[in-house]
Amino acid sequence: MVEFQQTTLDNGLRIAAEIVPDAYTAAFGYFVRSGARDETDPESGLSHFLEHMVFKGTANRTAAEVNRELDELGGQSNAYTSEEQTVYYGTVLPKYQQRKLELLTDLMRPTLLDADFQTERLVILEEIAKYEDQPPFGAFERSMERRYGTAGLGRRVLGTKESIEAMTPEAMRAYFEQRYQPGNMVLAAAGNVDFDALVKQATELTASWPSQPVSNDLLYPAPASPPTAAAEDDVDAAETSLAYVVRHYHGPNALDPDRIAMRLLSTIIGDDGGSRLFWELIDTGRAEAAATWTQEFLDSGLMFLYLSCAREDVTANLRLIDGVFERVQQEGVTEDELQQVINKTTAAAIMQSERPGSRLFSVGSNWLTRSEYVGLDEMIDRYKSVSTQTIARLLEKYDLQTITEVHAGE
């Protein structure tokens, strides 16, 4: 028996929970509408930097105490920052609900001390350097800059060396007060959750949080088409063994119902096992990776293509990929392959729903983005309702033309 419950506290904090009374664990998370696209130029990287600072201590706990309690409660506790969200989450045994919620909620009011800020800046700079050493060596970030420009969705989540070095604790505190308003956050829960106790405790713990109206107008709406597409923007990474290519195609945004069909189409084209690209490029040994996936932002959507292969095979492989896309564009997909990916997608969703820690992201993110709850059965129905006609219509709306292309290591 799965039950959805939700409420909004007087201070604006929204709470959403998918309750599965016989689940073995309970997962909790704060979903904050705060990400790279909300940042101005001098704030570039601030959302992610702030995510780090949240673990550096509160009025009630030192960093060591935070760390120790997270350990004691067990399970995966972590956080991440994307273009549009910062999420803090953890899974615990049900008996720890109260302790976990108290800890997570306390973390949402970090002290943000100057000394911690200065030290953590070094950690961020090292994280930036780390990604410079990893394939595809900045090609994803470069592709986003090309598609969206250098602000909004084109911003790097980590920021740049320059923006991080110039950042001040004052700017972080101002940004925090603006973005970490209760009205800009969702407290989500999934699994073996006591919802009444959750609401009561959250009400008490957040009673002192300041509550001002939050503007969520997009600072930099996504441009309809790429601003520029200069080929000389390719990433310079000369000593690699393989070459890397990132491409964008148009796709539905996070509010567009067509996103469900596009995910299936992307799975048919470029899932990492059994897709058209898999049989054409991977199974044949032509490429090390050739995959597609969708990414949905509030006002823009993309299908990504990622290719890695020997340097001398890039041109031939891109031609094969173009062939795969052209055939899909012209002929659509077969009934058989559509049913196969529907089976695959729904089977995977059913298996993942075993873990409250996995359902949490669906519950929290849907509520933050769309104030919508989509249970597993509803999700499966949506996938099953996609037909080859839906895909044909989708292909009229979003043609499979490359709109951005970035190479690294050539």
Place this chain on the structure above:
Amino acid sequence: MVEFQQTTLDNGLRIAAEIVPDAYTAAFGYFVRSGARDETDPESGLSHFLEHMVFKGTANRTAAEVNRELDELGGQSNAYTSEEQTVYYGTVLPKYQQRKLELLTDLMRPTLLDADFQTERLVILEEIAKYEDQPPFGAFERSMERRYGTAGLGRRVLGTKESIEAMTPEAMRAYFEQRYQPGNMVLAAAGNVDFDALVKQATELTASWPSQPVSNDLLYPAPASPPTAAAEDDVDAAETSLAYVVRHYHGPNALDPDRIAMRLLSTIIGDDGGSRLFWELIDTGRAEAAATWTQEFLDSGLMFLYLSCAREDVTANLRLIDGVFERVQQEGVTEDELQQVINKTTAAAIMQSERPGSRLFSVGSNWLTRSEYVGLDEMIDRYKSVSTQTIARLLEKYDLQTITEVHAGE
């Protein structure tokens, strides 16, 4: 209610299952004693190459059919190869037990066609090239070669470009017949499993498998001490943003009961959150990564250290790390920090046991390696029985001296 059941079929196949009747899923896997250390020089990389070939088709299925059925049954299905094992596994809803087992068992008799071998060779070569582009740029492999020489545990799981290019399908078929004997394999299961049906079906499906005695004498036993330690063996990766260091310390092997205490000691020293190295090097922004973990082989054990940081900080950071190790060696660990890591380790184990797909690896690997079943409660008891005196004794037996060190990117 958790119940352990096991049996050995007439052909020598061992079956071990941890049965949790109210689990939501069931996980199954074949654990084969076949890994890099079982290979001779011309066979280097063969175990891993063979793992790939297993998915290329059987007498009953094409590669496309294998792929499609794995998708239909849902859940994570995959395989991996290490120095000592090759493992094929998957998690399904209980109603698919029979189909999953039939598929997995069929895969264990691959056709190994010449044409598939030639194509898959290209895939392996690309996988080797891929790892050359990834931090720490071969430093782990180099460290193993230094510690163990170029045979046995010193062999690269992927093999080398040269060994893969020279390999023949005949050699693979001979290796397969030798290593994939039922007597050299464990069929493991975990979760909502029908054990009687499992044994009955496995008996029927493997009835035709040839069964000869298997010698599991180690071809190249691990040397007691490193053969050489030439500093010029450092990995050349000049254009990296960060520098990378891999070190080895002595540790217990997979049959040594002290391995439990060593895992806790390693967590105290260098776990990625809240350890001594974490507070000294990560929280302070001195390094991007500074972590330790243990690895246990049949006749040898290691504690690994991994450091990544700015090039100019390597020397100072290694000095700090030496300081941390020396203090532990001289003073042991405190009661408080030991209890903290016991809490952390057992809490994580409890949380992971939620998933049959996670328990499977413990059940299968323990049975293959030690013919031992260790339930969650027993595992927790073992961790809890470790005292500061156990750690003190451990530190006498395994001193914390660096025995191997490899640098990359300097």
